[in-house]
Amino acid sequence: MLDTATLRVAFGVVGFCVVVLFYGVTYRTTRSPYSGWWCVSLALFLVSAMLFLCNGTPVQVVANPLGNTLAVLGAGCVWAAARSLRAASLPRWQLAVAPAVVLVASLLDDPAHDVWAGGPYFLAGMATMLGLSAYELAQTLRPPGPGGGTARQVRFTLWSLTLTSGLVALFYLLRAVVFVAVGPDHVVFRTGFGSQATTLLTMVLLVVVTFSMSELSHEQQTLELRERASHDDLTGLLNRAEFLRRAEDAFATGRRGAGAGALMVADLDGFKALNDGYGHAAGDHALHRFAAACREAVGDDGLVGRLGGDEFALLLPDGDLAEEVAARISRHLLDGPDDQPTPTVSFGVAPVDAAVGVKDTIVRADVALYQAKAAGRDRVMRYDGAG
Structure with missing residues (x-):
């Protein structure tokens, strides 16, 4: 040997x-x-x-x-x-x-x-x-x-x-x-x-x-590479295509009787004015903070994605908690550094309905979001079937 x-x-x-x-x-x-x-x-x-x-x-x-x-x-x-x-x-x-x-x-x-x-x-x-x-x-x-x-x-x-x-x-x-x-x-x-x-x-x-x-x-x-392709570069959240894909899967699960969730659409109030007045760095910082607030508030049970610009979508397994989740997100933003401009957020909420589908549910949540904006911003509105 x-x-x-x-x-x-x-x-x-x-x-x-x-x-x-x-x-x-x-x-x-x-x-x-x-x-x-x-x-x-x-x-x-x-x-x-x-x-x-x-x-x-x-x-x-x-x-x-x-x-x-x-x-x-x-x-x-x-x-x-x-x-x-x-x-x-x-x-x-x-x-x-x-x-x-x-x-x-x-x-x-x-x-x-x-x-x-x-x-x-x-x-x-x-x-x-x-x-x-x-x-x-x-x-x-x-x-x-x-x-x-x-x-x-x-x-x-x-x-x-x-x-x-x-x-x-x-x-x-x-x-x-x-x-x-x-x-x-x-x-x-x-x-x-x-x-x-x-x-x-x-x-x-x-x-x-x-x-x-x-x-x-x-x-x-x-x-x-797959991770990069499915996530937004700036915020690290799911991008629009990946959010829609995963939401479709979640809706299919709901069709099999896995509970009543809600889809929220969120928009930062006065985001364009923030960008124009303080620069794009301040706008990017606000998006980062909002994304972090969403991740913390939603946790691992839901989905959070950036639809584009300053518009985001959140899929919650328990629709009754939508207002509570929105409040946690807003508190997180307010607790940020005092030297940074902090935009408020408006939310629109629509119930998950597998028969309607993801895209049409987003449209419903958008309707509620516009109602929140019209009512003075910085609030949560639920889709009521009107408009």
């Missing part, structure tokens, strides 16, 4: 080629966070492997603790890559905790004479980071869409990566248990959980990652 040093050199050569290809082809093409995190992770693993080659030399006292730390940090980047597939960021402090603990434990041990200085902490850190990665990947799994060949391929890729990450995490957990139970010099540890077996298993993970990189990076890029 190949010795550990030879395996680490082989891993280093292969890993270096993979990092160059990942960065030069996949990351620079897609700019996906997933491929970016994996480039950083593999680079850290490579440096860690090279530092471990210094074991038995005078620089072992520094190289060994750094090798442990960078390996755990690399595993943390694998976790961050997995979270990026769900568009979830990873706070930097969470990424730094485990490597910091491993570094301190390794330095406080005897790194000058013991190649396993801080060993239990290192192995536990690797198991934790890779286990969290497997968990995040499992959360990403979703059933393929109808006729979705691409979705099935992505799902297979995710399953492969999830199982491999879970297997490597379990291996490191067992390494930690055996290490604590019998020590690194025991035949059980050296044969089944030593550096040779670990390097081989890591190379298997590298193969799976190489297989998954292009597929998942392009999937992530596609989802990001």
